[in-house]
Amino acid sequence: MLSLALPKGSSLEQRTLGLFAAAGLQVTRPSERAYRGTITYGGPIRVAFFKPREIPLVVAAGVFDAGLTGADWIEETGAKVESVVSFTYSKTTDSPWRVVLAVPADDAARTVQDLGPGTRIATEYPTIARRFLQDEGIQAEVVHSYGATEAKIPELADAIVDVVETGSSLHHNGLRIITTIRTCAPWLIASPEAWCDADRLRRIQGMARLLDAAHAQSAQALLTVRVPTHCLDRVVRSMPERSWRVGADLHHTDLVIVQGLAQRAGLPDVIDRLLGAGAIEVTQTDGGMTTPAFPSDTHVRA
Structure with a gap:
């Protein structure tokens, strides 16, 4: 099993x-x-x-x-x-999250090089923090945190290494990001x-x-595009890479239907280009799930 x-x-x-x-x-x-x-x-x-x-x-x-x-x-x-x-x-x-170095909002430090010797840095990631500080040539004390790392400032630490998604939690706790150490x-x-x-x-x-x-x-949308035949070549050049021709419109023989899978990021720009190229209508629906084949002896990479 x-x-x-x-x-x-x-x-x-x-x-x-x-x-x-x-x-x-x-x-x-x-x-x-x-x-x-x-x-x-x-x-x-x-x-x-x-x-x-x-x-x-x-x-x-x-x-x-x-x-x-x-x-x-x-x-x-x-x-x-x-x-x-x-x-x-x-x-x-x-989006991925980030491991960042942050200090109090009113701290004078603007870069990692501004941290003074003996700076106390609280983190749940002591290995990552020490490796980063060593690479940057910074002498600092790493304090292992066991949760609620933002709360360690100012009594137990002068700065923190912690994870953020939007950064709003740090802002609400009066902290400011100096640099991103890792994207995860x-x-x-x-x-x-x-x-x-x-x-x-x-x-x-x-x-x-x-x-x-x-x-x-979840990151894709299926675009169904109705195109006059005389504009087809221009519209095809603006379609996403993974596209195909479906057929002719049932009621208008001078219209062609094409489809393609587009990334949701930047989708408004793609639709604008299609309409600008001559498409008369673009319908957006959830992208279908496509499962590709991979060689059995290789790793699967995103």
Whole structure:
């Protein structure tokens, strides 16, 4: 039986469960508070929930065959795992989150080089913080924080290294970002042991394909475009890369129907270009889920 570790009680939990459900990999468990569940895909998959920081370690140790966690915790723990596929979402946005260095808003420091010797930096990421400070040649004291890192200033720290999505929490706590240390995203990871087992490798890669397709679907829109035949060439040049011709309009023989999958980011500009090229109508709907084939002996990359 394949085993999978998913994030619990963190900003990733609900978005991750939504992604698995969209991929047809619904996690069944007795209640939302339960720490155990199952997925039916090529046979049962045993699911357990852990803190994201624990997942790289339990996967690296072979306790679980695969898991999903943030790139920040993979780096922080130094766990030796196989990185299978990444996604671009966080708790409240469809973008990755950041690990940043922040100081009080009224602090004189404007760059990391402005931090004085002996600066106390609180963080849940001491390994990442120390490596960054060493690379920058900064002498500072790293204080390991166990949650609510913003609250460590000013009594326990002078600055913090913490994760942000929009930065609003730091602003509300009177902090200002000096620099971004890392941009991080969720990753599906696998244990080295499972990656060397043909059956488990096949099932993990199959799961990765479904998740990757579901994630791409949420970022795409299907455009259906009605075009006069004499404008078709111009409109085709403005269509997204993944496009196709559907056929002729049922009622107007001089109209052609084309479709394409466009990224939601920048979609208004794409529609403007299509209309400017001669399209008479552009209909936008949710993008369909497309599951590509991948070679069985290669990693799946986003």
